[in-house]
Amino acid sequence: MSKKLHIVSLGCTKNLVDTEVMLGRLKDFEMTDESGEADVIIVNTCGFIDAAKQESLNTIFNLDAGRKSESVLVMAGCLSERYKEELSRELKEVDIFTGVGDYDKIDELLAAKQSRFTPEVYLIDGAERVVTGSSYHAYVKLSEGCNQVCSFCAIPSFKGKLHSRDLESIAREVESLVTKGFYDFSFVSQDSSSYLRDQNISDGLIHLIKRVELIEGVKSARILYLYPSTTTLKLIKTIGDSSVFHNYFDMPIQHINDDMLRIMKRGFGKAKTLELLNAMKALPNAFIRTSFIVGHPQESDAMFEEMAEFAESFGFDRLNVFGYSDEEGTSAHEMEDKIPSKIINARAKKLGKIATKIEVESLAQLVGTEISLVIDGESDEHEFLLSARTLNWAPDVDGEIYVNDREIEEELTFGKIYRARITELSGTRPLATITGNA
Template sequence: MANKLHIVSLGCTKNLVDTEVMMGKLQNFELTDKNDEADVIIVNTCGFIDAAKKESVNTVLSLHEARKDDSLLVMAGCLSERYQDELKEQMPEVDIFTGVGDYDKIDELLVEKKSRFSDEVYLIDGAERIVTGSSYHAYIKLSEGCNQTCSFCAIPSFKGKLKSRNLDSIAREVETLVKKGYWDFSFVSQDSSSYLRDQNIKDGLSLLIQRIELIEGVKSARILYLYPSTTTMSLLKNIAKSKIFHNYFDMPIQHINDDMLRIMKRGFGKEKTLELLNFMRSLPDSFVRTSFIVGHPGETQEMFDEMCDFARSFGFDRMNIFAYSDEETTSAHEMNDKINEETKVKRAEILGDIATECTGKSLEAEIGKTVNIVIDKESDEHEFLLSARELLWADEIDGEIYVNDRTDDESELQFGKIYKAKITQLVGNILTATVDNAPSKS
């Protein structure tokens, strides 16, 4: 088989882990950024909401137009899984279709040149990955599927119920990556705070924290995608006590109005959601990220205004804003009181502006602080500026810091190392910092 591979990972970081598994199985291929030179092209698609579905289809078609005549085009992942019959019929451009169950069999599929959709969702357990994008940070997938019944979410319809990895499997993967030089980890899943609940263990994340803290070489960690009704105060306190896990709280609440939370089938109302958020915010050096959905069926102007007032006043560090996407197989799809597209777009713009303001305030509050940063690369802005991030922040998600000076200029700054740095100013939406000592031993 010819040996040039072009691979594209769309959607979330959980998809990225699966893409890295495929890369691990295809190490006999030479990776290329030039899709017109590739012998095999793989797109790991996203099928979550309408915008992601369109991006996936357009990416596949665009790659098809430029590819070599004798190349293989593979459409994998969530969109392919969710609409396997329709896509096979409507996209003859694709040579091989596969869903969310056969990432570790991608080498076999290429040899057979056949489509395959296994019944079980693939969950990494010992497979070798080619970690991308960083020499020191890696995402670790905790589970697949979801037991929640959110009105707007189609994920359980094609990924099924929650299926957690066991602690030993996760620990072995982290240990393997530490031996390769990785020391910063972000733990992800559809609903991370439900980890191990499918095995009748209520607070699995607390057990995970204890286990990861025992692994020598892990210097930094954070947990993404907490779900309000499965996030316990005990868990938050255990994160706060950890010397490795940051007070980083990523909990998409989607709304704050009591009636809308009930309509969305979120499990928790406003009072208990606020109890969690206020505790997160009260912790030292905490970072709080959330997501909101605007324009869900039944959302009144008053409900939207309440969400805007709350988003503006709470003090979130980052917010993601989504306009409601009407997805078949969801309960919201069958609801009346649909919001028209013009109103959804307008509301998303209004809340998006608030999110931008809140991010700006969060960044301004960093000025004058001395924080731990990691330098990743040369910046795109100027050859004398280095691109870094605050160690607390999630990799490539929460922003960038330009390092433009240091007090000790005797040694060259190194990529992938932790430094103490003083935040000096905010230029646009990017902070600048001065490194003032040698790499930290923390």
């Protein structure tokens, strides 16, 4: 009788890839959604900001409270790595601790019931993954670590400097995934536009795009998390010229005020940001997502209002809003003129309303148009609605489209691309009619 495994992946999509590597090493286990019946419980934690750290700890405590005797609780990932000494000493609920370097050794750690923190980040190189959540889309990790020195970010302190994967390693992984039926890919890292700069190659993403375009069976791709100081006009043009990569730009600019960008140690200013954003916006069917941080130390009312006005007027398609999190080990943590939480929350609320407004405006432009979309499955909203997305959107974060009608007689297939007409907007959900095969 096989042992049962319950696994929880928190945080970013890079964490998800690492979780899928662990699943690949534990294929002999039977997966269960019921943590109380699991023999092994693994939580791949996030340690980026306070809210993520608290979610990780709460998950550990809740799973421990409901687990059966003799089960093994494993804490892996960024939070475990960042606070390994403190957590290993104080968190008695956990049986095995491991960080960000041993995902492909999880089976060995379980067999030995041993904690381990390898002093290097883990990069996939031939490891077999069990891709979750989709039959056609997969995330592909480009690198780990980061060479940026942003004032608010603690990631380099526990993941180290940029460490890029070999280009052919990535190509082999994509080729392998294609043979398993995957055709849509999101390439991710902390700073994707710096890919291969640690190997003295300045145009690493351009090389990646050209290499992926050679792989037969890749129909759709996008790059997540560009960084303004390492994104070039040449890269934007290469994406625009690609027959495989969408004109999809996820570039978290964090602010627009020049003084605030300097305080944040972002390495660029407003003029460079606008140059890049306008070049992206000029491309056909461009989709632009960004993120802003409100309440960073020394952010004045005027600085915030400049950011809010820009966010509302530029024409972003999606916008993430983060309240500043005061993280130890960062230069911002040592700064004076901290912003009270009450003001941070008020600014986040105002910018959040703008984020909703611009999303609705972006979605409204789809009404009456015909697009290509892929059906993911049944909708959670209603049994007669199907959940879909256009391939120009990233999975999970950019929303979903509800398919409520069709003009073709054949049964619709999950994971297949169709042509569809957007008929109306219901809140932040476009309604679509399938009009034919893509």
